[in-house]
Amino acid sequence: MSWQGKILRVNLNTHEITPEALNMEWARDYIGERGLGTKYLWENMDPKADAMAPDNVLIFATGPLTGTNASTSGRYAVITKSPLTGAIACSNSGGKFGAELKYAGFDLLLVEGRSEKPVYLLIEGDEISLAPAEKIWGKTVWETDEWIKKQHHNPMLKIATIGIAGERGARYASVVNDLHRAAGRSGVGTVMGSKNLKAVAVRGTGGVKVKDPKRFMTVTQEMKNLLAEHTGGLTKYGTNAMMDTMQEFGGLPTRNFQEVQFEGADKVDAKAMMKTDDTGHTNLLTNKACFGCTIACGRIAHIRQDHFTIQNRKEYWHASGGLEYETAFAFGPVIGVDDIDACTFAGYLMNEHGIDPISFGVTLAAAMELFEMGVITTEDTDGVSLNFGNAEALTVMAEKTGKQEGFGVMLGLGSRLMCEKYGHPELSMTVKGQEFAGYDSRALQGMGLGYATGNRGACHLKHDTFEADMDDQTGDGKADPCKTSQDWTAAVDSSGLCMFTMGAWGAPEFAAQLDADSEGDWTAERLMKSGERIWNLERLFNLAAGLTKADDTLPERLLKDPAPSGTAKGKVNELDKMLPEYYDLRGWSEEGVPTDDTLGRLGLG
Amino acid sequence: MQRSLHMEPSLCTGCLQCEMACSFEHEGEFIPARSRIRVFEFEHGRTSVPYTCTQCVEAWCMKACPTNAISIDSDLGAKLVSAQACVGCKACVSACPFGTIEFNPFSGKVDKCDLCGGDPQCVAACPTDAITYVDAGASGVGRMASAAKQSHHEAVS
Known part of the structure; x- marks a missing residue:
């Protein structure tokens, strides 16, 4: 029921737009969003294809709970082959776009080929077309959003776009x-x-119907109540409350992971955002919900108008999305910057130009280390001193990267390629070419295993070993929670709901909502098995793309250089101990390849 | 006591649970495009403002209707549209100064807030009490009280 039963195939080579029936067998096995998108990707492209070639396929997928009144029901995911890692990419987002796509009647949008000229896809009710985008090519995200709404006299359009x-x-x-x-x-x-x-x-302009409306309304209300009991901190402080926890614990990657605690953490943490300064300015204005979300962890902030970044740029004097933990980490500790207005401005620039803040910040951190080592100089960096702690370097380079100008082109390659080019691959803080999030693998052992085995490279969102990691700082007993939470997160990411509910809802709570929503008997066991199937299919994609066991690793800095301070002082990550145990638990060979038995058990044979 | 919907934009997070509750109550599915309450966002989401029919006493929609399809529920004060009598001429849509009565192209009639028979579902669904159903004669009291509190702080500081 709560699948719309329809996908939209858009061929950019021929400009053909074709609605197709959703493959219901796949929907039952892969749920929706991340899982279903992965299945469609697997069936529609050769994993060996160049990520930048027309053969790559780009999928926007919603889940069966997207667009319902279950809390956090605004999620959609973008699934494709990544040009950063060469592995599968799966990035999900909130806001209102995902629910709108579902209301347009589609579970999934599949884009193939390459258009000769720039276009944008317009879906207005049942009128669907590819429109010329020459006038917005070269425009920012914010300009594009405004232009399209004006062009079609439709302020109700929800827009997903790229920047420059x-x-x-x-x-x-x-x-x-x-x-x-x-x-x-x-x-x-x-x-x-x-x-x-x-x-x-x-x-x-359409709707979403659920299987058992009465039961659905009852169960979603119970789940909202349960959620409210657990997420008050997230509502009040946002995700950046994590900064203090990591600082105290000594898991806060600082100055390109050379250190694990940052002396300026309290200047860029959640409390700093809420503090009113001597001029009467408070960074945080309000919290903000994505579609359907009763948590509302999003932050809306503004920058001091007399701050050097915007004092002569009135166009940035408005409010916009504020710092979350990962942006605060990527513009703060990891590059040694403690200027909250500069960090907030960098966040604006990421959204305006369409860049991943984590990858940008961690790549800049590597560039800063190269600069301090003397490998690169101001001659390479357009005259900007890339010293750790230089807030101006952050915002100037954020803009250059956004617009792909000057040294921003080098930063836009990502940390792995940039460090290789300068002959120092060991400075790249990445797994499979994707930059780390704000958790250090020496303090958080299971997090390290999750990073190393992550199907999209270093990522903090595809597993959750937090509790086990805080309890014990060795590699012992981490493989099991890592594997289990990877499978579980894959199921959550496929439902259409947000993983920030996971502190309040376990598998039975998700299953109860999904079962009232969608056809089929959804149980906790079935969800877990679906999650495991999804994880293994992502793995199969990566193996077919040419990745191997050698890619399941961490940078030497985390494996050989002991943490200099904090609760894990003197420790390194014990990946060599955890990885074989993890492969074994997964039912994979010593080379990290799923065995025939495993594939058969999951229906992947 | 007559009650009215009271909207407090400063409490609204923009989650749209109200739009889903409203459309579910009236259409049996989640279809925000047919919700009789709408949330509007300004300045990149700095404010989110819920908006619906204020149930005017001298209701222009009612006066404009050529078929007398709009009547008053005397208990609730709600203006109700009779689906039998409505011919979809949209005169009420033009007459309403707030835009809170809307033509539904699927039914060929107009839709507006009917206060859900006295149990507004948008109120029940709002997680932050940004929408409440209060004494119609005192819906401004909350804001008056916070202004008074401000004056108090100024007086004592």
Whole structure:
């Protein structure tokens, strides 16, 4: 029921637009969103294809709970092959775009080929077309959003678009929807740019029906109540409350992971955002919900008008999306900057130009280390001193990367390629070419295993070993929670709901909602098995793309250089101990390949 | 006591649970495009403002209707549209100064807030009490009280 039963195939080579029936067998096995998108990707492309070639396929997928009144029901995911990692990419986002796509009647949008000229896809009710995008090619995300709404006299359109970075091939360009929500990681916006697809604009005038309306209304209300009991901190402080926890614990990657605690953390943390300064300015204005979300962890902030970044740029004097933990980490500790206004401005620039803040910040951190080592100089960096702690370097380089100008082109390659070019691959803080999030693998052992085995490279969102990691700082007993939470997160990411509910809802709570929503008998066991199937299919994609066991690793800095301070002082990550145990638990060979038994058990044989 | 919907934009997070509850109550599915309450966003989401029919006493929609399809529920004060009598001429849509009565192209009639028979579902669904159903004669009291509190702070500081 809560699948719409329809997908939209858009061929950019021929400009053919074809609605197709959703493959219900796949929907039952892969749920929706991340899982279903992965299945469609697997069936529609050769994993060996060049990520930037027309053969790559770009999928926007909603879940069966997207667009319902279950809390956090605004999620959609973008699935494709990543130009940053060469592995599968799966980035999900909130805002309102995903629900709107569902209301337009589609579970999934599949884009193939490459348009000769820039276009955008317009879905207004049942009128669907590819429109010329020459006038918005070269425009920012914010300009594009405004232009399309004006062009069609329709302020109700919800728009997902790339900025200049995606058009010009920066390898970690994002897809930004609703001005400041993003499918941020792995360069999904770069793929969109390579297809000459500037934006997808949707106005959905249809509805979403559920299987058992009465039961659904009861269960979603119970789940909202349960959620409210657990997420008050997230509502009040946002995700950046994590900064203090990591600082105290000694898991806060600082100055390109040379350190694990940052002396300026309290200047860029959640409390700093809420503090009123001596001029009466408070960074945080209000909190903000994505579609259907009763948590509302999003932040709306503004920058001091007399701050050096915007004092002569009135166009930035308005409010917009504020710092979350990962942006605060990527513009703060990891580059040694403690200027909250500069960090907030960098966040604006990421959304405006469509760049992943984590990859940008961690790439800049590597460039700063290269600069301090003397490997690069101001001659390479357009005259900007890339010292750790230089807030101006942050905002200048954010803009250059966004517009792909000067040294921003080098930063746009990502940390792995940039460090290789300068002959120092060991400085790249990446897995499979994707930059780390704000958790250090020496303090958080299971997090390290999750990073190393992540199907999209280093990523903090595809597993959750937090509790086990805080309890014990060795590699013991981490493989099991890592594997289980990877499978579980894959199921959550496929439902249409947000993983920030996971602290309140386990598998039975998700299953109860899905079972009242969608046909089929949904149980916790079935959800877990679906999650495991999805994880293994992503793995099969990566193996077919040419990745191997050798890619399941961490940078030497985390394996050999002990943490210099904090609770894990003297420790390194014990990956060599955890990885064989993890492969074994997964039912994979010593080479990290799923065995025939495993594939058969999951219906992947 | 007559009640009215009271909207407090400063409490609204823009989650749209109200739009889903409204459309579910009236259409049996989640279809925000047919919700009789709408949330509008300004300045990149700095404010989210819920908006619906204020149930004017001298209701221009009612006066404009050539078929007398709009009547008053005397208990609730709600203006109700009779689906039998409505001919979809949209005169009421033009007459309403707030735009809160809307033509539904699927039914060929107009839709507006009917206060759900006295149990507004948008109120029940709002997680932050940004929409409440209060004494119609005192819906401004909350804001008056916070202005008074401000004056108090100024007086004592």
